[in-house]
Amino acid sequence: MKLISKESKTKFILKGFFEENKPKNKNILISLNSITEYVEKNEAFICLGSKKSYNLNILKDAINKIVKLNTRNFQIDAKTFVGNNINLENVVNKFIDIDEYINGENLYSAKTSKKPEKIYLELIVNDKEVISKANITLKIAHLVNEARRLQATPPNICNSEWLAKEIQTMFKDIKNPNLKVKVLNKKEIEKEKMGLFLSVNKGSAYEARLVVVEYNGNPKSKEKIALIGKGITFDSGGYNLKPSQHIQGMKYDMSGAAICAAAMKGIVELNGKVNVCAILPLTDNKISSKAQTPDSIWTSMSGKTVEVNNTDAEGRLILADAITYSIKKFNPTQIIDVATLTGAIIISLGTTFTGAWSTCDLAYERLLKAANKQDELIWRMPFHEDFLKNIKASNFADYKNTDLSGKGGSISAAMFLKEFTENKKYIHLDIAGTGGDGENPRGTMVKTLIQFALDSKE
Template sequence: MLLEKQTRERNNEMLLKAVFDSEAKIEGLIKTKNVITEFVEKNEAYVFLGKKEDFSREVWNSFLDSFIPSMKRSYQLDILSFETPSYKLEDIIYDLYIKYDYIKADLFSHRKKESDENKVSLTIWNNANRCFAEVYEKAKLISSLVNFARDLQTTPPNICNSEWMAKKVEEKAKSFENVEVKVLDKKAIEKHGMNLLLSVNKGSMFEPRVVVLSYNGDSSSKERTSLIGKGITFDSGGYSLKPAKSMVGMKYDMSGAAIVSAVVFALSALGVKRNVSAVLAITDNRVNGDANLPDSVWKSMNGKSVEINNTDAEGRLVMVDAMTYAIRELKSTDLIDVATLTGAIVVALGNTYTGVWSTNDSKWEKLEKASKVAGEKIWRMPIDAEFAKGIKKSSVADLRNVDYSGLGGSNSAMMFLNEFNEGVDHIHIDIAGTANVGDSCTGVMVKTLVEYLK
């Protein structure tokens, strides 16, 4: 199926129009929401969308989710018929392109592809006498980078190891001339004292990598936002081994790193006047004869010591060394981390909302507004010293990496990260429930973070 660019001409395909409850006076129309009624003799079809005042991005996306994969014939969209006072044409067209590219993305697969002999097309009939070229170009850019992240997410761990992923991101960066790339190998990571990251990597047959992407969009400013991405290419749990069922899908544990790289590339392409970096901490978490042991104590790049009481809480370890690098080496004034960090957030928010913690109220409010524009659901979680008590009970180190009380696990994880932000404004985004839903990877938060930072 092909989504063709807009045309001002009426073609020979069946014309698909929106019809709302107040307008539904067409004889033979099926008044069931999102259902299409075709009038073959007129070469016209109508989709019933309910009340006009209720038509929104959510309703539109719901229709497209069923419509695009099930198309058996070509249509031309009477796009003007979908516009309402509260949902403008520019947004409708933008969301259509984003959704189409999301559904039809060509992601990693070794499955034999079926031949598509009966190709159908969807054409936008731009009968509004307005130009939407800029909308189209932006949608194609954002969707291509969401799908870049999704392609990395879906690549299996026997291919997507730390060294491979670092090369893929480095290669992608070459497409953006104003993005600087620095890749730290194991020796460089050791030189920086990133011992928590190295401790997680001890069980791996591949070297760790830290990929640093920098976009300098405002030379007059000393402010820099750094995005920290968790890049665990596979998480077995280490010696705190996951059950077999829980290990399936752990290839998605590198989602944060994929997502933040896509955000920096998008901001660069859009020419945003802001200085933004991404620090990707990449390794896997495996078991071998030298793997990290529970009860081990390691000194972080920050200088704080950490007792390992659960090797399956490895994400926070690699993240805090990356945070310290961003603060001390990149002079970051603002931190946003993105990680598939805790199972506890999935219990709390399921696959529907992404959990967010923010040390700054106004930045949370701005992020919440951005998420609504992007059509991604987020929920603010609490920051409270009570959640830090369990991680401060070590008798041999400054911190433990896990609070074994079993209470507020995602909040105590944030408090662990909070110990390393050095007073810099910090937003923590836990995408454990939303990075993938079953076998479907989402590239979640790319759109929201681009909207927030643009």
């Protein structure tokens, strides 16, 4: 998507119109989202329906139609899509978001066939303030696609060692004295006594990696946000092997790490006046002669012990140690984790809403405000002690890693993680339903996390 200030008479101009003020051309289609082209005049019109009914969803439907049409290098007159409660900034941001999502560059592809010629859209905008904000939207849209590229990369390429290097590379050209990036190898992770994290890595042919990104954009502040991203590069389920209908698509189990890395990069590039660290534990969950088995007991970095009664509940194990690492090394005032954690959240919220848990009402309200600004859907779920009872029911360790009752599995998983947060303000985001849909990686929550950090105040 390119922003321009003036239209060209040699290119097709596309304008929106409402039924109440349709152009004076006699043969124009007035059904919703119908496009009428006048080749001899290099102009086209799309019907936006009734002005009274116009809303953000209708705008997005129209943009999707235009972007997917893929037949002409349209110049789009942005101001003609303004109406009702939709202002110019809304229009520009939505065009950028949708076009970059559908036609963005650098998404993963291993196809050997020649790519079809790319159709470029140009958006005519004259408002300098809107253009300034649009450039930020464009940058964030590119970051969403960075996360999506990592999500889409197949697991025979995207193992823990490769992914750690890729995330390092994301930050290599950023010259900012407030930014530090390091990667812990397996021996360094062992020195930190991250027993839960290492237990999941036992079956892997690749070493575990812990990527640590620190950015101090407001050194005078004592506030610090820790972003914890689940980075399981492929989840077989371990000895609790996933059935065939559920094992495909498990390359997306590293989505939390990719999303947190992309969000972190955005916060740095936009010079956020906030202190943030990202802790990204990376490994796969495979089966081998060395892989952990059910009934194993491990000691976490915090010193708490966990009995593994389900090797397919591995995400919470690596996240628990990553949370402890963030507390011991950075003492954050706010912890946010992002994880494709439970199939149970799909039963609750489908693939529409990201499940959100928060120990602080104010923090959740801030997150919801950020999500609304970025047009991402979240839904608050409860923390409740009833869902911790079975987690604490082990006769041999402090916790079991799974409540096998089959009731409220996403809540009991959140409660397990909360046990490692040491009463810090804590938000848990379960993106198992929203992170990736079939063959479509979404990069969900990159935009919201960036917005949340940029809006942060002491």
